[in-house]
Amino acid sequence: MVLLLDLLLALFHHMVCQAHIIRCSIHDPHSPLHSYHQSGDFIIGGIVFHGGFISGPRAFSEKIPPDKHEEFAIVPKNYQHLLAFAFAIKEINGNSKLLPNLTLGFRIYDSYDNARRTYHAAMLLLSLVETLVPNYMSNIQNNLIAVIGGLDPEISLHVANILDIYMIPQLIYGTAPVMNDKTPGLHFYQMVPQEALEIEGILSLLLHFRWTWIGLVFIDSDNGERFVQTVFPMFTQRGVCFAFIERIPKFTYITEIYGMLEQGSKIYDKLLDSKANVVVVHAESYSFAVFRWLPYLADLQHEPNKIKGKVWITTAQMEINAFVLQRNWDTELFQGALSFRIQSNDLPGFNSFEKSRNPFSTKGDGFIRDFWQQAFDCIFPDTAVNDMEVDVCTGREKLESLPGSFFEMSMTGQSYSIYNAIYAVAHALHAMSSSKYKHRTMMDTQGNNLKNEQWWKLHQFLRGVSFNNNAQNEVSFNENGEQVAGLDVINWNIFSNESFLRVKVGRMDHQASPNQALTIDEDAITWHSWFNQTRPLSVCTESCHSGSSKKVKEGKPYCCYDCLPCPEGKISNQEDMNDCKKCSDKDYPNKNQDFCIPRTVTFLSYEEPLGLSLAFFALSFLLITTLVMGMFMKHHNTPIVKANNQNLTYTLLISLLLCFLCTFLFIGQPQKRTCLLRQTAFTIIFSVAVSSVLAKTIMVVLAFMATKPGSRMRMWLGKELAISIVLSCSFIQATICIVWLETSPPFPDVDMHSVAEEIVLECNEGSVTMFYCALGYMGILAIISFTVAFLSRKLPGSFNEAKSITFSMLVFCSVWLSFVPSYLSTKGKYMVAVEIFSILASSAGLLGCIFFPKCYIIVLKPEMNNRELLIRRKKC
Template identity: 65%
Template sequence: MLVLVVLLIPRLAITCKASLVQCKAHYPHPPLHKYHQPGDLIIGGIASQTFIISNSATFSEEPQPTRFEALAGVTKNYQHILALAFAVREINENPQLLPNVTLGFHINENYFNTQWTYYDTMEMLSTPDRFIPNYKCDVRNNLLAVIVGLDSQTYLHVATVLDIYKIPQLIYGSAPEMNDKTPGLPFYQMAPSKDLQYVGICSLLLHFRWVWIGALTMDNEIGERFVERVLPLFTQSGICFAFIERAGRINFVSDMEEMLQIGAKIYDKIFNSQANVLVCHGESFSMTSLRWLPYLSELFNLTDKVQGKVWIITTQMDLTSMVYQRTWNVDMFHGAVSFSLHSSDPPGFHQFVDDTNPSSMKGDGFILDFWQQAFGCIFPDTDVGNADENMCTGREKLESLHRSVFEMSMTGHSYSIYNAVHAVAHALCVMSSSQLRHRTVGNGGELKLQNQQLWQSHPFLRSVSFNNSAGDKVSFDHNGNLIVGLDINNWIIYPNQSFHRVKIGMMDPQIPPDQALTISEEKITWHSCFNQMQPFSLCSDHCYPGYSKKMKEGEPFCCYDFIPCPEGKISDQEDMNDCFKCTDNYYPNEAQDFCIPRNISFLSYEEPLGISLAFSALSLSVITGLVLQTFMKHHNTPIVKANNQNLTYTLLISLLLCFLSALLFIGQPEKWTCLLRQTAFGIVFSVAVSCVLAKTIMVVLAFMTTKPGSRMRKWVGTRLATSIVLSCSLIQAGICITWLATTPPFPDTDYHSVTEEIILQCNEGSITMFYSALSYMGFLSIVSFTIAFLARKLPDSFNEAKLITFSMLVFCSVWLSFVPTYLSTKGKHMVAVEIFSILASSAGLLGCIFFPKLYIIVFRPELNKREQLVRRNQ
């Protein structure tokens, strides 16, 4: 791991003295083993000294002691050094940014060793050539900021020391997790927060509906923190883990066999799993370990399990290779999707890299070793290798290298280093013109910054905002995180094992998380195993609309069976946990996968049933009116007189109103029709039945008065009939008035009786009052029927008892059948049943009581004479 330290250096030549190396000699170099991983930025081996590199620097003629271990390095990370050098050169060549000031930098190596990390950090705070912690007498080499490398664990050791001095620290890799971090400590993250990346991965999985995934992370604290963060986030979003594997790191040769066995188990778990998507989280060196996986299949006879997977790679990882891995097969990563720090190519960087060679980079202690490892050659004056091996000319072109070895375009981490250097420079530029700075002018008018001014640079660095040469805005948020998004790339592996990154989307931190992800599916190339079809990654097949998921006992929630929706419910999307009811205005279709608008239903005048009933009601009303007119016209005839004219007229009028009251039941229910329809019908019908009852009683009394000495003669008269009609009708009127006063009927909407319809109806308000009014009419009709039945054999030619018996028999039959029929029907048919009962019962009374008499009056007038009546009575 390298720590990049940006220094503010006056325009003086800087000499790299041997004393630096001699100081380090007091601390023995940590033992290195054959399989020990080198640092991320060390190219061509591991440097055992501190390099001081500057555009204005010259080096003493004294040989610079270096020691490189013959290790295979990650050559790709040499671009980080070039990005740093390029940024410093840009700044130093810009006279308007920092006039009379030259930036320089150190690059320190820690060897993944805590002891060396602390030593290098303390050395930065010491006077050059003299390692005396917390003592600095040099006024020229002033430490201004530290750019910390890729692996976050290194930062924790560095911050332990640098936080004491409030030295600005810029992290170009992932930020460390610090539970005890005091707010306001001076570090700045050149990458978005991890939360943005985790939300981005979750959004990507949901976008492609990948809900059954595997996870591969490191077997350390960083890996555990990753699992702790993403597990609840993914679970809440409906994503399950088929497995979570933790891979260790090879540190010693003795660990090799054990790690290979662990790797074989991981390989077996990955490629035996039904999950086609694998989220891979690690540090910068993790990809070199993953490249062993294809060879484990051969080593452990697992070749038959190889299949395509979609690898989702986090920002810290990139397709890199050790020197010995450059020809290894990486087909399994074809179609991988990686999140990376946003990057652009600053103008001139490509040319700067293209011009890089061992002769142009004087003072670069890394380039020779990098060159040898990148091109697989050796320089004649080195002690490494055999003289017969391929010799380096120094004219080799970096452009010819595979991207896994070296990239010409600036990568995300290199771009973060580039922006970090410029952020420090712009902060210094603002600070130099501020009234708050402390400055002293020495010999020659050169600007010198004292150590006590380090803490003063934080307000300027925190508020820095500028556009870099690539046109991107650089600024920090209130947490000290660079306001920048993440690029989403698709890896395309070619047959010659070179690869290409295609940008397919991004995560924008400045818009809501649910809209932050943008993806271009048409640009994605999937693994060849998927035949360029979007892969599925499911534990169970999709649960299609019309079905709901049924969890399997003991299985994750992504593993389920599916069952049809129960009656009355639907599911209109895939993978729904439960079915739901349609809103009141809709009902389920037959497949139960969408809702159909309901029809508004009521008995209207525009449909055949309503027209038929209305026509029948009007026709019967007209007939009743004609009968009434006929009886009134022949009111002086014996047959009319013999049947109590007043009762006859009252009965006919009430029957006429009964027929007309049926029209109140037809049409869309309104407030006034709901109030009138049942109450008006109940009162009018009660009057009609009361008239029939009065007629029956009057017939019986009339017969009884014919007996000699009968005392019943005084009861025969209109007063008794009127009293019967009024008393019986008033009781019904009282019931209806009470009904209207307490719980009156009102227009209502029934959504439940008929599935396909919304029924507009009159709610009776009180079912008790409704059936009370109906029962009272039934009581009157039964009493009338009973009396008429008992008097049916009275000897009188015009005795109405028989006619009343038949009419009440019809009446009672209709209403007795009405009750079960009414209760078993719904909607407009229920209204039609009641209308039919009204018309049928009224027509029964009209027909049975009046038509025989009407026949005599109209067609047999010769029988409508007193002589005929007397003769027939005899």
Template identity: 65%
Template sequence: MGINIVPWSKAWKLCSQSVEPSDTENNSNFSVVINNYQHILAMAFAIKEINENSKILPNFTLGFWIYDSYFDAQRTYHTTLLLTSSMESFVPNYICDPQNNLIAVIGGLDPETSLHIATILDIYNIPQIIYGSAPVMQGKTPGFFFFQMVPREALQHEGILSLLLHFKWTWVGLLVMETDNGEKIVETMLPLFSQNHICFTDIERIPVRHLQKETEDWLLQIAKIYDKVMASTANVWVVYGESFTMAFWRWLQYIPEVMYVMQKPKGIVWIMTSQMPLASFSYQRTWDTEMINGVLSFTVHSSLVPGFHQFVESQNPLGPKENSFIKDFWQHAFSCVFLTQVQNNGKGDTCTGEEKLESLPGTLWEMSMTGHSYSIYNAVYAVAYALHAMSPSRFKHKIMADGGRQKSPYQLLWKSYPFLRGVTFNNSAGEKVSFNKNGELAAGFDLFNWIVSSNQSISRVKVGEMTPKSPPSKGFTIHEHIITWHRCFNQAQPLSVCSEECLPGSSKKVMEGRPFCCYDCKPCPGGKISDQKDMNDCFTCLDEDYPNKQKDLCIPKRTNFLSYEEPLGSLLAFFALSFSLITALVLGTFMKHHNTPIVKANNQNLTYTLLISLLLCFLCSLLFIGQPQKLTCLLRQTAFGINFSVAVSCVLAKTITVVLAFMATKPGSRMKKWVGRRIPNSIVISCSLIQVVICTLWLSSFPPFPDADKHSVVEEIVLECNEGSVAMFCCALSYLGLLALVSFTVAFFARKLPDSFNEAKCITFSMLVFCSVWLSFIPAYWSTTGKYMIAVEVFSILASSAGLLSCIFFPKCYIILLWPELNKREQLTRRKN
């Protein structure tokens, strides 16, 4: 029983007019795409292997028919109906030859052909295996399920995207055919590429070249596209076409010669899809191939099939088993005619049959199996293994179900597609072949680089691949070091960007009215960096880091605080200890001369209290120096506030004591009963106690704690004491300021008392110094950052304390030590004349 697998070769011929299949031998007005003859040889070789292999289909012989669609829907429908009827006479839906059974059709390379075939085959439930792109079925009938001997289309899109991202080509052009599939590619690729920051500078649609269409009109449209491509700033173009597109695409290099165009040719990196094999018309054998030098082409994955090379070499147009296509192929491939044609028309060289296929240029013929031929080879095996998978018992059951009527089992076979969908086998190249759930080949794509040598021969070098892995980036591999670029790039990697890349330390600023791939570069603002090229925005370093001067790197901040080791801390500590020592000496001097009139004159105990509080004020400034600890944070502000409150309270008490003493000396004054220690002591205790209460509330509610200030100083992490509650801190300072203001006011009004009783002048001047220091402290403190805030506060403590010490006590020490003769009662009670 002869079982036929009928392949569909859309174009091993490209005819310039409609020709009946039976008339092709007598019609010479057609141009042949010679490369497609390999598709026929791949099918013949596969069927030859299957028929010689007794393990696959031992009781059956496979055959095949081949028809040409001539790029014409009417011809496609006609020849498809021929396949479903008897070969001897065209009677649709009638088969009188039980020896020839149509069990599958291998569809054409192009989507439209496959769609036309499916319209007929869907009626008969005959499967179609296509080795090109599936047609766009949306809104069309029938909803036929295709088996595709090519991987899923989305995988090729991911491969192109990975290729562009690998070379950082973000400014590319797109050429598509003006077909439904071309529009589908635009709709699919545009959002995918945009999501990955790749822009299409231009999207040009190549008009379909119908054979009946006037060549001049078509060339005019191509010339417009040529101008746009050459004027574009993109150096990389993605071309999505069909099986014959490459042959027409080669016309681009001659557009400047045959048509008027504005732009001069330039080097371009062309990225071809798998639908565009390396193909040429026979008349293009001598055309310059420089244009396709450096092309990067995705093709359906293929491997070396053992024996195919020898099978191709064995083809002989004069052999006893020549097929009906080989003579036409031979004549167009070698530009010769066989003896009978020479005698008829006297044109062309004579074909000897000894010409070598290896001598043909790469644009016309390849000895190794191409991706599409490999798909056809696997398609034939897929049908054979699906037949093999059917068990004899299933055939028998089906025959009995039909009442025992004698039907070929294969007439029943293709009503169940799962046998083909579930087929899995290892081909002779050692690769596993299977379909996924969508009827697509579970395989990947190879990436080839087309290299033109000096003698215009072309070689294809595999430089990468795209395998179906997840994520897609892991499935893409490329060996860029073996890629040969177009000569105009001087073998340097081409660039294709709208704007020069922004270096680290800057970010992109999109140009108004331009695609997002076009941008300016702006430096990062203060406090931010960008550590990569072409960043959309700068970012802030971590709190522990700060930007370098170039704003492209985050540097770890150094830890800092007001320490004893640094000059500023050492100097402040030195002054604190020095003033403490001086205060202690003054206190010792006063205690030694405690019986002298100048010491007794103004409440001796009040004087000692003031000196001790000043001594503690000088010493408490040391709590502000050194690394902050929990204890020092708790003590330093409260100790400073309480000690200064005591000191200022003593000053206030001394001032009031002076006023009361003067008023008590007046005749008949009733103020004598207020003169004594009770009033000054009450003032010191009550005023100090208020500050103690404020500090106690502060420590019990929001106590200070060690903290790290990471923001005030750009390059430092300042270790400091967090005051806990700014409000309580301000309350303590405000109360201290209030005491100072009251003391200054009282002393100011008492400054004109007689000299003998006038300590008020010294107190007035001391409070003037005190208030000046702390009024200057407020803006200085809030305008500084880091450890210098602490230094300002320490300096204010030392300066104000030193002001009180020097203005109040140094004149008395001067008298005690240097002018003891003035330290007498009569001198102190002497009034001003």
């Protein structure tokens, strides 16, 4: 590294400053200095211009020699700023309509980017042409009108401290937000849009391409610090995180190269290690040349390719340029970069004006010889040393042959701002001379001399200036003295021969709302070859896809996160959502949990297979029960029908018939009446059926006990006891149902939560306690019937129903014991289906176990349905 630095210092030898000042003024064509102006020396004072490039302080200026121990770094490309200045002056002086009675001239001073000599130059502007005598103006030709500059904000501030004493306007052609912090009331104008629009443009680019993980590099100055303090909270609030924030030192003198390379090495390490593919750069006009060191630092560390895969986003202040020693250095680093530029069109005639410049034929330009030697790497014959092996400048060299980093034939954004600044002053002078204050402001009636103290009135005309320049772009200022204009988004296409092409790929509209200000043609962008012409990705973490949400990693910026699947019942329908959200009550998440599906309204209906099947079985059992009842009624006089209380048999059959019928209350859309009837009717009817079975069982036991000699049980035999058992047991169940209906009756309800995909229309049971009380009571009756029947199953006697009742109660209890867990484990319409199935199964069990054996005898074994046979068998 030491050897490299020594070589670089040798290459930087004899370089000079990159900042300068230009002075120009109104010239009276009838004054004694007119012939001097026509000679092309341009010494007439008035407008001041500085910042950018200057190779030496000779032409257009009083000479202010640099300190002997200081050597400055040159940016040859900024010579075009001087040409834009001279071109605008030439056009204005050739326009008979704009300032018909006045001729503009100018003088240039080199500031050397140094506060002391900037103040010195500013004082010279207020003095005689050759003598530093401030406040002394001898004639009209030496009156200072305005200052054009500067490119760097600190220089502009230094000049403003002097000019504002005299209320002389300063038109700044570089970004200078630091000027807003100076003393209120100081007059200056910015020839670029306000920086807030540019910052909003950068943020809009990041959000458009979803670049949320970026690096930030800024110049180590008050302007750079101001930029960081502005963008950091603004970007963070909009979801953009910073992988690193690095500052680069200001670089003016050769002796500062050590610090520049040391800091550059740190920046290189950050770029190499960071996953961020996007780097935002806020720097000075010459800073592009500083970044050209990075590929060479990469070469030294044997990592020549890894640094190239970045997207650089630069502010309008930066131009593609180079120091003299970087003539053939690779610029592929910035291929595909995006930058901003004030909206502009090509100026007619400027290209021809540039081509006409020649060091042997151009007069009054003391900068062209130094520029020519540095740009074309040659020496003029009168300065060449005999033993030096260098090319001799012939004057036949072509500016268009220079690489774009040394000189551009098209006007740069900074040169365009200089051009507009001079025209703004000219139009303000024109408006001032045309106003009603013309004679009182411009002329002294006694001596016909210009009154310098009246020039402060030029400000009110500058504030209101509005015109279309020769490129048909409007130029005007807002209330803050900032030019009202939008920004173009430029894509840099850099070629292997060091030439480059600026491609306009979008714009920032200053009149649109922030969310709609940026328009971008993504297809027109050429990315760095590293990205294979696909949109670059710059995120800390790959996007969380739909169906998942972000979880910030502990100790990391919020752009670095893990992706977690959405919990059940929630969705995320966008990438990188901070949290999953619930669907509305009418929707439910799909399988991937990335969007909501409308829920279907459902209930157990006759139109679906399940409801239709249950209805079919209910009708079938209803028909069978009707047939059994008809058969029993037909054979009502036979012993098998009369046995065990014929009335109880018909009561049981009717209750079973009603049980099958009540299942239809459970099918169909729930209504208020059906909800009130379905559970109460079912439990009361079933209680009647089970009470009838219990009465039958008790009657069997009593009948056996009554056959014993001397038994008193015979007095209990009769219809009254059976009816009493049925009525009393049923009355208790009816009482429970009445209390249920009075306290918390069932009602139609909508279940939004049980089934995710469905909105279930159901009957809310009202009081769940009363529902299970009714079921419990029915279960108690069934258990008592089962117990009594089981104990009397072996009693003798023909047509003993105890065995049949035992089996029927066993089926009944099994069905309803399994009903409870099945009912609680199902949801939606299937809960209703489980209850219907339990009703049908238990009812069919009673019908089958009690009545099918009797039907078998009645239909297939009629000989057994005979009283004599029964008596004979009994005697035997």
